[in-house]
């Protein structure tokens with residue numbers, strides 16, 4: 001079969017879309033119906049309450065993530081304007097133990113579905129964080145090229161890198177309908193850590209994480225530094 005040039009973009013994208021069908025099937029299943037009174041309004045996708053989310057965030061999250069989700073300690077992820085569906089999925093992954101972290105596991109362990117929906121609604125409604133300044137123009141240009149164009153290998157398509165913008169959007173703002181996380185103005189060190197984790201196929205597995213693992217497979221260390229630096233400067 002003759003493959004068109006876009007095959008290497010389309011295949012993982014199909015995988016990404018496949019996981020969406022899967023996750024909506026899961027939320028629609030009866031097991032998603034919680035017995036908690038606070039979740040009595042539960043529909044297949046819980047609609048979070050921003051005001052209740054703010055109470056939870058001020059009490060349980062802002063100490064580490066910053067009052068406006070725009071912490072700048074060089075390590076902790078920023079949550080300002082993060083895609084709600086992505087946040088919900090990550091909090092559920094910490095809660096179930098699928099994704100492990102010494103800080104987040106204890107936080108998520110006691111959260112109800114309603115708490116998770118509320119706090120995700122709160123952070124997603126915040127204004128995006130201030131981008132990091134451009135420090136190295138050449139590095140930035142390399143990151144920009146990979147983000148927008150990817151890299152089509154001259155030898156085999158299997159070595160190619162997909163354009164990140166296909167899934168994460170041109171300004172790195174993410175995609176709410178597809179639950180693709182926002183990357184713009186994210187702390188560069190966190191982006192670097194995450195990309196290295198995805199590149200190791202042993203990191204936590206889920207349908208969406210697996211789509212990202214395919215995307216990270218062929219990134220070199222230099223690619224990761226350039227991308228992390230560039231994405232942190234996007235508004």
Ligand code: HEC
Nearest residue numbers: 057060061063064076077087090091100101103104107119
């Ligand atoms: C003790 C500090 C601490 C507290 C408190 C905390 N977090 Fe976190 N959070 C972190 C760190 C550190 C990470 C990165 C963990 C990792 O690499 O898996 C993180 C990661 C996350 C992520 C994943 C973000 C991403 O882009 O991958 C979400 C979502 C999140 N936290 C939400 C929350 C919420 C909501 C609360 C409050 C209910 C909270 N956190 C409380 C430190 C904290």
Ligand code: HEC
Nearest residue numbers: 012013016162163164167181191194208209211212215227
């Ligand atoms: C086929 C779609 C797709 C492509 C292409 C893609 N990603 Fe992703 N990316 C995802 C999905 C889905 C997630 C969420 C994975 C999860 O649930 O852990 C993600 C997560 C991430 C995260 C973690 C964000 C966070 O806050 O924890 C980073 C960083 C990231 N991608 C960077 C990139 C970069 C850089 C590229 C280009 C080299 C890229 N992605 C290409 C789909 C994609």
